[in-house]
Amino acid sequence: MNDEMYEGEPGVAEVQKRGLAKNAAKLGIILILYDIVFLYLSKKAFLYLYYWCATRNLTRDKTVINAFYANTDNFSSYTAFEMIYSCSVVLMSLILVLIAARIMGIKLLSVFKSEEKGAAKAGITAFPVALIINSAVTTIVSFVVNRIESSGAVIPSADFSISDPNAAAIVFEALYLVVVAPLAEELIYRGLVLKTIAPYGKKIAIFVSALFFGLMHGNIKQFIGAFICGIIFASVDIKYGSIIPSLIIHSLNNALPTIYNIGSAVDSNILMVAYYVLLYSIMFVGIYIFLSKYKTFTIGEEPKTSLTNGDKIKAITLNIPTLYAIYLVYVLIGAIVTANV
Secondary structure (H helix, E strand, O other), X not given: OOOOOOOOOOOHHHHHHHHHHHHHHHHHHHHHHHHXXXXXXXXXXXXXXXXXXXXXXXXOOHHHHHHHHHOHHHOOOHHHHHXXXXXXXXXXXXXXXHHXXXXXXXXXXXXXXXXXXXXXXXXXXXXXHXXXXXXXXXXXXXXXXXXXXOOOOOOOOOXXXXXXXXXXXXXHHHHHHHHHHHHHHHHHHHHHHHHHHHHHOHHHHHHHHHHHHHHHOOOHHHHHHHHHHHHHHHHHHXXXXXXXXXXXXXXXXXXXHHHHHHHHHHOOHHHHHXXXXXXHHHHHXXXXXXXXXXXXXXXXXXXOOOOOHHHHHHHHHXXXXXXXXXXXXXXXXXXXXXXXX
């Protein structure tokens, strides 16, 4: 992530513009493939595979398969099915992303290698700070959204509550929220974006990765918090040249509400008390870390290039990533419109 581009050679600025534009195009193509093509194909594949395993019937008749899924008696646990579905679809899509990236010459798995020692420690150190900021932003956004909803409008939000708790539902929800989702999102929205853009500009790479990460959630309540936390995630990753820090932060951040969801679902006072004790203890630690170890979040010097900020912005915005951003905004606005029709 820290490749350097040096000034002084004739035409180097033009070469760098083309290099950034090429990388941005690859980034946009892979993001669109992941969010539209690969997820769609993976969803279809899972639904067929699940049907075939459940019925031992290898038919491809959509009418028959749709009738099977319309019959709710086929599912002993809705939450378990939803979480198994989500885990499977994301992992299948992620495999396709790795293949597509490799075809385009991007060794995406290299983002797990740290360029400096202490990457894991940095992730653990940054987690309490990210938790404080995320909690503060979420509280403010929730207040504003509640005021809007009090006027009669409906603002969609994600719901990971366990409606029908059993062992499978609890295990797969924890697996999805704490392992699968953070792995996929960090590899794509931090690893891919930072690997392709950061060699030309750390700040713009951090901003783009945070913007896509926020918009990807598809709802206003999560967008702002995810965007701000995305800046923290990417800043630490940039410093260590690895997604290990943000992967740890992300997983730990998701683990807390998972404890709350499980405790609420099984009506466990022990888990609920554990959740609040952990929450406030970690937030207290976060205040200390933020005041005493702020250097953890510094990104260092920008790579030396002949590109101006305007050159960097044009190379990315007048390119395929903008189409992806438009798609994400369309989905977000569409969800709001649909909820209010």
